[in-house]
Amino acid sequence: MKKTLSTLLFTAAIAFNGYAQNNKTAEPWLKKATAVIDYQLKQAGATYRPGHNPRSTNPDGSVRLADYKDWTTGFFPGSLWYGYELTGDQELANQAKRFTLALDSARYITNTHDVGFMLYSSYGNAYRITGDKSYLPALADGAQNLYNRFDSKVGAIRSWDFSWWKFPVIIDNMMNLEYLYWASEQFKKPEYAGAASTHASTTLKNHFRKDYSSYHVIDYDPKTGKVIAKRTHQGVTDESAWARGQAWALYGYAMCNENAKNEKFLAQAENIAKFIMNHPTMPKDKVPVWDFDVHNAQDIEEKAPRDASAAAVIASALLNLSTQVKDGQKYFDYAEDILESLSSDEYLAKAGENNFFILKHSVGAFLYNSEIDTPLDYADYYYLEALKRYVAITGNKNINK
Missing domain, CATH: 1.20.930 (Transcription Elongation Factor S-II; Chain A)
Incomplete structure (x- = not known):
């Protein structure tokens, strides 16, 4: 049963350390997921060596x-x-x-x-x-x-130092702005927050198409700050909507508005959310394929690998966005549906399997035949973050009882 978001937000408002102070009984899927999470993480912590962290699974079944x-x-x-x-x-x-x-x-x-x-x-x-x-x-x-790495002429933080680009900025970079916003306050460095907001504004201007889908890479001329090229390093084509890139964008602008209280950032987050939620190739379980524009779109659920990592990032972002707008119920509902899908047997590993990763069926870099239909550490991370946000909003505190 869906919850009324206004009630949930009231509950979240009295939360302490991320948990609502009530004794609400958790949904069965959440309790099941939490039990798997506890087992898998403890086994992984006991199995792997600090400094050599589990990233994914290789084609031969070994751990990368x-x-x-x-x-x-x-x-x-x-x-x-x-x-x-x-x-x-x-x-x-x-x-x-x-x-x-x-x-x-x-x-x-x-x-x-x-x-x-x-x-x-x-x-x-x-x-x-x-x-x-x-x-x-x-x-x-x-x-x-x-x-x-911030360049005031470009108005952005350089993502990579690869030689074949002049000044590459990838949509993924939106995620790391949260670090600067936090550090700005923690270390009394207002220039950090200024750089983060400037980067977000520059990205808003240059990274997006009219339908609010995002390019992956924008290459700038560091001498003039002008755009040289709009490319991809991950998607099907330069003009395609790489799924995790759209997720990074949604998460980034919801987070930026949370920190900067900028109406343009909030509007961008909602527009990106609309693009994702209404995309005609989004599967019924709301776990996207690795690129929204992959070929054979009409048979997308059967022929294209899913990306649970993109779904996890989208869910976490939508839960955050749901608390920032008056009509956030639709974002909460969509995120809840994603979490239920990811917590099903299709995507959630069984205890003791999957090399102790939590989720199955993610895609790292399809074009390079790297990490296809495999667990990924960041899929697990954002799934856990989304669950934590879900618990904070709903008050599902007794998830182990």
Whole structure:
């Protein structure tokens, strides 16, 4: 049964540490998912070695590991922290600390925007949950390195240092702005928030088509700040709507409005949400294929790999957006449907299987034959984040009872 969002938001308003203070009985799918999450994360924490974090599964069934330089490496520690919040299992908190501290060297990385994914997902959640100030130095270094990639002439943060582009900015970069907004307040650096909002404004201007779908890569001329080219590195074509890219965009603008209270950011988030929610090729279970414009769209549910990672990001973003607008019920309902789908046997792993990942059926980089129809650490991370937001809104506190 769907809930009335106004009631849920009232419940969320009295929440403490992310949980509503009531004894609402959790839905069966949520209780089932939480039990799987607790088991899988504990087994993963006991199986893998800090600094060599589980990223995905290789075609031969072995686990692809990520060291501290890998852009995904912060997601597994972050998942452990979220798992601790969802379950209250102290063992997960202990493991989360071990895997977080093993990424200390990421604070010195300067050649990518991904330090937000690396450090804010791990150290950021560690500090938010524990209040332990020993996590702050690494966060301070990483935030400064991310800010240093901002170019005032372009009005954006450079994503990559690949030589074949002049100044590439990818839609994924919207996700790392949250790190700068937080660091701006935490470390009294207003220029960080200024850079984040400027980047969001520049991206809004140049990354989107008339239907509010997003290009993946915009290449700028660093001398003039003008757009050189609009390309893709992940989608079917330069003009296609790569599913996870649309999810990054939705999440980014909902988050930016939450931090900057900018009506243009909010409007953009709602427009992107409309594009995603009403897309004619969205499958019935609301777990998109890896690119909305993939060939054989009429048979899309049978012929194109799904991307649970995109669905998880969309669900988390929509739950956030639902709390920022008066008519947020439609966003909440859609996100709830996604979470129920991801918590079904089709996508949720059975305890002890899937190399201890939580979700199945994600796509990393289809064009490069990399991580196709496999678990992904960031799919798990944003699924857990979405569940945590769902619990905060609905008050489903007793999910282990």
